Amino acid sequence: MAVIQAEHLAREYVMGKNVIRAVDDISFTIQEGTYTMILGASGAGKSTVLNLLGGMDSPTSGSLRINGRDIARFNKRQLAEYRRNSIGFVFQFYNLMPNLTCLLYTSPSPRDTERSR
Numbered sequence: 001m002a003v004i005q006a007e008h009l010a011r012e013y014v015m016g017k018n019v020i021r022a023v024d025d026i027s028f029t030i031q032e033g034t035y036t037m038i039l040g041a042s043g044a045g046k047s048t049v050l051n052l053l054g055g056m057d058s059p060t061s062g063s064l065r066i067n068g069r070d071i072a073r074f075n076k077r078q079l080a081e082y083r084r085n086s087i088g089f090v091f092q093f094y095n096l097m098p099n100l101t102c103l104l105y106t107s108p109s110p111r112d113t114e115r116s117r
Helices: 046-053 078-085 103-104 110-115
Strands: 002-015 018-031 063-067
Touching: 002 046, 018 046, 046 063
Parallel strands: none
Antiparallel strands: 002 018, 002 063
16 A cells, blocks of 8 residues: 655745756655665755655645645645644754753653643
């Protein structure tokens, strides 16, 4: 069963008069229970693909289905729920607060504990 299915996925960024195509018409399927690597040269779009999969960014065009749901069509609230309930994301460039411990960063929040009751 396909857990992730990307079809004709593209992501463009506009910088002044220039359009940068970070992801250009890619399609792939990831099956349940498999391990997948994303490989490529610097600037090839690997981080952009991960940001799209994590719901941190939205594609310019194409579809991105996670467990049958096209997250490319989600509104802001749906994306927030998807990120909160379905995805774990470790940022490439993280901004940690030096006064918090690793345990505090990885522990459920009190709100999550109350919700599970």
